[in-house]
Amino acid sequence: MKLVSWNVNGIRACVKKGFLDYFKEVDADIFCLQETKLQEGQIELELEGYHQYWNYALKKGYSGTAIFTKQQPLSVKYGVGDEQEEPEGRIITLEFDTFYMVNVYALNAKRDLSRLDERLEWEDKIRAYLVELDAVKPVVYCGDLNVAHQSRDLKNAKSNVGNSGFTMEEREKMTDLLAAGFLDTFRYFYPDKEGAYTWWSYMAKVRERNIGWRIDYFIVSERLQSHLIDADIHSHILGSDHCPIVLEMNL
Structure with a gap:
């Protein structure tokens, strides 16, 4: 089974930049x-052979998530826990026979950290939700999680300490999630690899010089470890300020 996650930074714009070619190829x-x-x-x-599920933000031109799947899920949920509405369109959960697929666009703390407290509450809520699902069946959790967990997950770690996406608080929340029985699949295969990034600023020459951050993840329940085949970052694919990430599993 091959799974792909991509922050497209506007699907309409990405389609004009070759999204469908990549979609068909992968x-x-x-x-x-x-x-x-x-x-x-x-x-x-028009995605022949795929079921489409979209979670739209109420605010126009903002946030939003989608999942395209060849296999029809047993159930679909938008929101976390008991919440049935998700105004920023940040999460979709699909239930399959043997696992849950959870796709998330994590809350950004913002440059001035004005949403940091809200972000930390979001992290606690997401972790509790994933643990709850994991008690039923294994979880595959993916998306733009808006945090570089370790120093090797961004080019200029020292100068970014305390900045949005690299605060100690956000990094600790990722540590807490992994300690709750989950696995960062890319680090499972490549624990010491550096220069592996999934997001680059649009500033001139930043992507060409690979001054980036790894903030997109596939995270799975630890008991799926024996089912993992490979994790990859398709940094050569353009069309967004993020690139696609890929997970191959035997499920």
Whole structure:
């Protein structure tokens, strides 16, 4: 089984930059999007053989997630825990026979950290939700999680300490999640690899010089470890300020 996650930073713009060519080429069983930035009816994607699930933000041109899957899920949920509404369109959960697929566009603390407290509350809520699901069946959790966990997950760690996405508080929340029985799949395969990034600023020459951050993840229940085949970062794929990430599993 091949799974792909990609923050497309606006699916309509990404489609104009070759999204469908990549989608067909990668031939994923499940393809997750973050930051779709549109409302219902603003795009019609002809994806033969896929079921489509979209979570739109109430605010126009903002946030949003989607999942395209070859296999029809047993159930679909938008929101966390008992919440049935998710105004920023940040999460979709699909239930399959043997696992849950959770696609998330994590809350950004903002440059001035004005949403940091809200972000930390979000992290606690997401962790509790994933643990709750994991008690039923294994979880595959993916998306733009808006945090570089370790110093090797961004180019300029020292100068970014305390900045949004690299605060100690956000990093500790990722540590807490992994300690709750989950595995960062890329680090499982490549624990010491450096220069492996998934997001680059649009500033001139930043991507060409690979001054980036790894903030997109596939995280799975630890008991799925023996099912993992490989994790990859498709940094050569353009069309967004993020690149796609790929997880291959035997499920």
